[in-house]
Amino acid sequence: MDFSLTAEEQAFEKELEVFFEAEMKNAPPEFAGGLEGIYANEEGNNFHKYMAKRLGEKGWIAHAWPKQYGGMEATIMEQMIFDEVRGRYGAPGIDAFGVGMFAPTLLVGATEEQKERLLPPIAKGEVFYCQGWSEPDAGSDLASVTTLAIRDGDHFIVNGQKTWTTGGHYSDHMFLLARTDSDSKRGKGLSVFNVDMSLPGIEVRPLLYMDGNHIYNEVYFKDVKLPAYDLIGEEGKGWDLTRQTMNFERSGQGAYAGMRVIVDELIGYMKNTKRGGKSLADDPINRKKIAQLIIDCEMGTTLGYKIGWYQSKNDAMNIIWSASSSKLLATELAQRLSQYATEIMGSYGQMEDDPEAPMGGHMANLYQFCKGMTIYAGTNEIQRNLIAWVGLGLPRLKFKP
Amino acid sequence: MDLDFNKEQEMLRKSVAEFLSKECPFDDVRELEDSEKGYSPALWKKMAQLGWMEACFPETYGGYGESFFDIIIIMEEIGKKAYPSPFFSTVVLCGQTILEAGSEKQKKDLLGKIAAGKLIMALAQQEVDASFEPADVSMPAELSGDQYVLNGTKMFVQDANVADKLIVAARSSEGVTLFLVDAKDPGISCRKLNTIGKDNICRVDFKDVKVSKDDLIGDDGKGVDILEKMSQRAVVAKCAEMVGGAQESLEMTVSYSKQREQYGTPIGGFQIMQHYMADMKIAYETCANYLYQVAWMVDEGKATVLATSALKAEVSRQYKFITEKGVQIHGGIGTTREFNIGLFYRRAKAFEYVLGDADYHTEKIAQAAGM
Numbered sequence A: 001m002d003f004s005l006t007a008e009e010q011a012f013e014k015e016l017e018v019f020f021e022a023e024m025k026n027a028p029p030e031f032a033g034g035l036e037g038i039y040a041n042e043e044g045n046n047f048h049k050y051m052a053k054r055l056g057e058k059g060w061i062a063h064a065w066p067k068q069y070g071g072m073e074a075t076i077m078e079q080m081i082f083d084e085v086r087g088r089y090g091a092p093g094i095d096a097f098g099v100g101m102f103a104p105t106l107l108v109g110a111t112e113e114q115k116e117r118l119l120p121p122i123a124k125g126e127v128f129y130c131q132g133w134s135e136p137d138a139g140s141d142l143a144s145v146t147t148l149a150i151r152d153g154d155h156f157i158v159n160g161q162k163t164w165t166t167g168g169h170y171s172d173h174m175f176l177l178a179r180t181d182s183d184s185k186r187g188k189g190l191s192v193f194n195v196d197m198s199l200p201g202i203e204v205r206p207l208l209y210m211d212g213n214h215i216y217n218e219v220y221f222k223d224v225k226l227p228a229y230d231l232i233g234e235e236g237k238g239w240d241l242t243r244q245t246m247n248f249e250r251s252g253q254g255a256y257a258g259m260r261v262i263v264d265e266l267i268g269y270m271k272n273t274k275r276g277g278k279s280l281a282d283d284p285i286n287r288k289k290i291a292q293l294i295i296d297c298e299m300g301t302t303l304g305y306k307i308g309w310y311q312s313k314n315d316a317m318n319i320i321w322s323a324s325s326s327k328l329l330a331t332e333l334a335q336r337l338s339q340y341a342t343e344i345m346g347s348y349g350q351m352e353d354d355p356e357a358p359m360g361g362h363m364a365n366l367y368q369f370c371k372g373m374t375i376y377a378g379t380n381e382i383q384r385n386l387i388a389w390v391g392l393g394l395p396r397l398k399f400k401p
Numbered sequence B: 001m002d003l004d005f006n007k008e009q010e011m012l013r014k015s016v017a018e019f020l021s022k023e024c025p026f027d028d029v030r031e032l033e034d035s036e037k038g039y040s041p042a043l044w045k046k047m048a049q050l051g052w053m054e055a056c057f058p059e060t061y062g063g064y065g066e067s068f069f070d071i072i073i074i075m076e077e078i079g080k081k082a083y084p085s086p087f088f089s090t091v092v093l094c095g096q097t098i099l100e101a102g103s104e105k106q107k108k109d110l111l112g113k114i115a116a117g118k119l120i121m122a123l124a125q126q127e128v129d130a131s132f133e134p135a136d137v138s139m140p141a142e143l144s145g146d147q148y149v150l151n152g153t154k155m156f157v158q159d160a161n162v163a164d165k166l167i168v169a170a171r172s173s174e175g176v177t178l179f180l181v182d183a184k185d186p187g188i189s190c191r192k193l194n195t196i197g198k199d200n201i202c203r204v205d206f207k208d209v210k211v212s213k214d215d216l217i218g219d220d221g222k223g224v225d226i227l228e229k230m231s232q233r234a235v236v237a238k239c240a241e242m243v244g245g246a247q248e249s250l251e252m253t254v255s256y257s258k259q260r261e262q263y264g265t266p267i268g269g270f271q272i273m274q275h276y277m278a279d280m281k282i283a284y285e286t287c288a289n290y291l292y293q294v295a296w297m298v299d300e301g302k303a304t305v306l307a308t309s310a311l312k313a314e315v316s317r318q319y320k321f322i323t324e325k326g327v328q329i330h331g332g333i334g335t336t337r338e339f340n341i342g343l344f345y346r347r348a349k350a351f352e353y354v355l356g357d358a359d360y361h362t363e364k365i366a367q368a369a370g371m
């Protein structure tokens, strides 16, 4: 075994550090990072879009793509290094939906014409996507979506409602999962579309997160006319394509790196803060909490490497359960981090965005946003099911059709 | 033993519950949270008319209270409805402080007004270092002639923005002392902080605020003792609010999980959901039972630091646990501002800090156990 980086990989890491160090100076004051940082307000979203442009210029958005679509065919290791360094700087600029989910879907399932038309603007950081999967009655059970897209000559007419659409209020496009056969059930008769959000009949309504931030939306479709050339993959085969998209999740490397930086920030705060005349850093309970967070970050990072390893071997079974494990670990670590941080801060832990809040009040916000994390992208219970079924070969629950 | 509530207690509970359901549904709670005052003066008046404040004080001082359980019942119901008002600050923190240590004149005057709903008060103890320990109060109270002069900063003073009077803990030459101060004194400035509970938590700055010697609550230098005695009761009342919130969170989650279907079956049928809710039930039941026992101990004058600290430490942890799983079981809808479980999730965090968090009380238990 060898856990070291090659000379080229080390040089790449250094290059990235220099880049992000310089670019993060352009961040708006108190930039929170994460989905809240880029979708809750205009300044954050502008910075996200600016950063996407810069990353596009560098070729790092399409890093892993084939050369013919503007990519650099980066190795999994290089992608992980990129995720890790970007995570460490809490830098935005990679559209979790367009870059993280839809582009890989296009690479697998789109026509040549579609790839040539849709991939370059994503690679340049010029268009931004939202994810149109969940509906009020189709959450964990995604295959039960009811939004209809019915063919009408060279168009599809869409009617229905999506919900929890993160960043829908700042997106140019949506990748939509809808039913193209009104008589079909569950996974059959579903199709994937590239949707221009400015089409007539689409209405985006804000939903507020529990802390009052506007991050996600409801999206209503009323007789929306989609050009048939934006159907991705075969009509009625959208479920298979969507299932593959679910596996495009990365190793979570960036998340652990980002949280490790927050732990260091917390340690700095503790060393500089006294309560009842004693340094917070000297309190044995606090020390134990910090140590546990560090252990979690260390273990998570190494698990991330292992997932990358499986990915490089195309080891599908191991990718599925280990990616689920990493989603679980990272999101429950975010929960623990915000819990411990807000406990260590004592009464200051309850402060959100406020001039006197330690660490910008981000920990009280994370205490709320981490609950979204354990629910989105497949709830942590669904991930546990997958680990049991795929990772351990335990019997699957039989669902009623 | 008799582990049931009596008739009068059941009636009080019913009347508080009905009033709050009718007068302050959850949509109004959200509106109040976002408002400048953070509470409804109109409802405050009605609460007084219904005798809630009177129930908390003995007859001699304008009330009709007989047992500490009445406060517990009112706080539990307030907790269930996540109802925002200065009841805890005024009636419990300040009311109990005055009851504990005030002069006869102060009791008659201040408690009478509180009981009539005509006075709102806030307690200013914690300082910039955020210590929960009353003995760590360091803000100076300098004697000048026959007046004390207060200078400094108090933090996390709930309801200071709407209070008429403050009780301020400050350090005189004799030690920590409690001062009764007019909240509108020109030397006082108050800033509402942006907090997760959206619950009127304020920073208060004092600049040359003068207090007459008559306006001490209790003897000069006796503040720590008074605050500790008051906290013993107040912390139990806060736990009642938390236990009420925990009960509501559990109930709304169980009921949602029976209605919400995925994969053609109610999500409450999935075993992992059932196990979460079983754990939530154990957490709630153990906390509620212990709450009642400790409240009874308070009534009997038998409360111990070990018991009150064990209660606050565990209720702080379990309320967070119950609301966290509550959100998880609700799924996406549980993370919204619109849905009620989030109100309780935020409150569980906010209440953790009231009168000492779990770690603070854990240490006190160890000390009380002779370590």
Ligand SMILES: Cc1cc2nc3c(=O)[nH]c(=O)nc-3n(C[C@H](O)[C@H](O)[C@H](O)COP(=O)(O)OP(=O)(O)OC[C@H]3O[C@@H](n4cnc5c(N)ncnc54)[C@H](O)[C@@H]3O)c2cc1C
Pocket (backbone or CB within 6 Å): A130, A131, A132, A133, A134, A135, A136, A138, A139, A140, A141, A163, A164, A165, A166, A167, A216, A371, A372, A373, A375, A376, A377, A378, A379, A380, A381, A382, A385, B260, B261, B262, B263, B267, B270, B271, B272, B273, B328, B329, B330, B331, B332, B333, B335
């Ligand atoms: C912050 C946030 C952002 C989001 N962004 C997007 C987005 O951009 N686009 C999008 O399409 N969606 C988005 N979602 C939606 C998300 O994918 C769903 O919330 C999630 O899939 C869960 O669905 P649900 O909310 O309907 O909960 P439900 O499916 O109703 O689940 C409720 C509870 O039941 C449990 N449960 C359900 N089925 C099972 C089972 N088989 N076994 C055990 N337990 C089970 C769940 O784990 C959960 O605890 C977002 C959600 C959040 C919170």
